[in-house]
Amino acid sequence: MTKRITPLAPDRVHALSGAYAGAIATTRRRNGVTLAVILGLIVLSAWVAEVRPLVFARNIGRFTAYIGQILPHLTFANFGGDVADWYWGLPKWLGLLGETILMAYLGTLLGAAAAFALCFAAAANIARTRTGCFVAKRVFEFCRTVPEIVFALLFVIAFGLGPMVGVLALAIHTTGALGKLFAEVIENIDMKPVESLTAAGANRVETIRFAVLPQVLSNFASYGLLRFEINVRGAGVMGFVGAGGIGQEFLVAIRNFYDTDVSAILVLIILTVMGIDLATERLRHHLLGLTR
Amino acid sequence: MSRIAVPDPAAIAALRQRHPEVFRRSWRGRVVTLALLAALVGFAAFAMVRLEFSATRILAGLGRLGEFAILMLPPDSGDRAGAFLLALGETLAIAFLGTLAAALMAFPVAFLAARNVVPNPFVHFTVRRGLDVIRSVDVLIWALIWINVVGLGPFAGALAIACADFGALGKLFSEAMETVDRKAGEGVSASGGTVLHRIRFGVVPAVLPVLGSQVLYFFESNTRSATIIGIVGAGGVGQYLTELIRVLELQQVSFLILLILVTVTAIDLVSSRLRRALIGGQAR
Known part of the structure; x- marks a missing residue:
């Protein structure tokens, strides 16, 4: 037995499809306006940023040519010799890479220590005074917003050239970035242990040690590792302003058109960053997985 | 008692x-x-x-x-406030164009890197590693490379930001696509839609707000990195900053830094508003 679906009355169909068309038209109109605004901004900023599509189109060949130019000439017959030739400066570069990683490590550690010392004052839920909380947050914001390389530029003049300057610059930026994250972690804790410890008469240090720290430590470590990874990247370019690490060598190579050196150092940097990326990701998953 | x-x-x-x-x-x-x-x-x-x-x-x-x-102290513009503002505008333009270009490039590539869209493990593994390589090169290094191609100036800076963020956004986009609810896509497939239909109606509407908010977030952080890109000669306010620090015009330096802080804070405020509107629109 077949059952028939009664069609809607024509006027009802008309009303429904009209409402649908209206709703669609509204979204279309809104999307159109958004698109027009974005296009306007593109044109404006392209004009300000001196975008020259023609130059780009003409010179895009130079990009591929440049890539080809910096790649080493490796032959299958003399592969080992060619690679040795390409990496003629390997011992020096590895030393500089080691220096870069040490800079990142020390910068992260010092910055994390400063952030740790300040973050309890900046977390709104356990801060003792409102002004202290406000001041600590603004300090973090300042350290975070001024790019590390600007600090490095200033410090190079004050302290003289060398990796120490890079470490200090990284440390200050890290203090700002980690301090904000640490304070946010603390603001999201479960307050019950804090309340019970306060009720039992614990002082502030005891409360932090036994109620706050156990809840936040693994997150702190995870953020610290993430920052280390970012700082390795940052330490790699500190040398551009004379603040140590492999950046200086890279800048010299690229400015003087030591083409194969550019690719050799670039490959080393990429491998280091990716290796540290993978290692810290493992460690972080391990950390967060253990405590969950 | x-x-x-x-x-x-x-x-x-x-x-x-x-x-x-x-x-x-x-x-x-x-x-x-x-x-x-x-x-x-x-x-x-x-x-x-x-x-x-x-x-x-x-x-x-x-x-x-x-x-x-x-x-x-006190911060002093040294009668160059106009030039500084112009450079700041250039910085914003670099950040905007770079982020937008990166997003436009990353969007199609992210589909290839998402496990639930392209089931072929070889493809998404290769694409992911490629994105990782691009991501691990710092934006200043990209700037140096692009200067060799298009010459000094803000255009090189925009290209550098576009390249550096292409890797990062591609990774984030593909992760967002992988966490999308499968039901909508399955519904489209069940009613006879092709793979493209599934992507268009099952994946894109769900991820678009998330992607939009990520792009805005990157725009925020790029206004920061665009301020330093001038250090290697790729346009924006960084050029002035380097010069002024080198010649120890410290009053102007502090003026410039204050200007940057104000701009970055303003951009942060606007974009966090927009982000909340985007994400809120999805929840409702």
Whole structure:
């Protein structure tokens, strides 16, 4: 037995499809306006940023040519010799890479220590005074917003050239970035242990040690590792302003058109960053997985 | 008046006996913690020696920094406020164009890197590693490379930001696509839609707000990186900053830094508003 679906009355169909068309038209109109605004901004900023599509189109060949130019000439017959030739400066570069990683490590550690010392004052839920909380947050914001390389530029003049300057610059930026994250972690804790410890008469240090720290430590470590990874990247370019690490060598190579050196150092940097990326990701998953 | 009963020593001893594991000091845990701390500090000490940290240099430098701080006040534009503002506009334009170009490039590539869209493991593994390689090159290095191609100026800066963020956004986009609810896509497939239909109606509407908010977030952070890209000659306010610091025009430096702080804060405010509107629109 077949059952028939009664069609809607024509006027009802008309009303429904009209409402649908209206709703669609509204979204279309809104999307159109958004698109027009974005296009306007593109044109404006392209004009300000001196975008020259023609130059780009003409010179895009130079990009591929440049890539080809910096790649080493490796032959299958003399592969080992060619690679040795390409990496003629390997011992020096590895030393500089080691220096870069040490800079990142020390910068992260010092910055994390400063952030740790300040973050309890900046977390709104356990801060003792409102002004202290406000001041600590603004300090973090300042350290975070001024790019590390600007600090490095200033410090190079004050302290003289060398990796120490890079470490200090990284440390200050890290203090700002980690301090904000640490304070946010603390603001999201479960307050019950804090309340019970306060009720039992614990002082502030005891409360932090036994109620706050156990809840936040693994997150702190995870953020610290993430920052280390970012700082390795940052330490790699500190040398551009004379603040140590492999950046200086890279800048010299690229400015003087030591083409194969550019690719050799670039490959080393990429491998280091990716290796540290993978290692810290493992460690972080391990950390967060253990405590969950 | 009621008093809190303090348990007598005998009761405490009984408690200790009943729950020994709570009161036992875990020596192993302590040793591990101490060893970890000692390793961290020891390595830091080694790093300090290796990187030639010296207390005298730090003290002398701090003294000079103090002098700088005094010389920086009050901030003064030195009659170049117009030029600074123009450079700041250039910085914003670099950040905007770079982020937009990166997003436009990353959007199609992210589909290839998402496991639930392209089931072929070989494809998404290759694409992911490629994105990782691009991501691990710092934006300043990209700027140096692009300067060699299009010459000095803001255009190179925009291209550098586009390249550096292409890797990062591609990764984030593909992760967002992988967490999307499968039901909508399955519904489209069940009613006879092709793969493209599935992507268009099952994946894109769900991820678009998330992607939009990520792009805005990157725009925020790019206004920061666009301020420094001028250090290598790729346009924007960084060029002035480097020059002024080199010639120790510290009052103008502090003026410029204040200007940057204000701009970055304003952009942060606007974009966090927009982000909330985007994400809120999805939840409703």
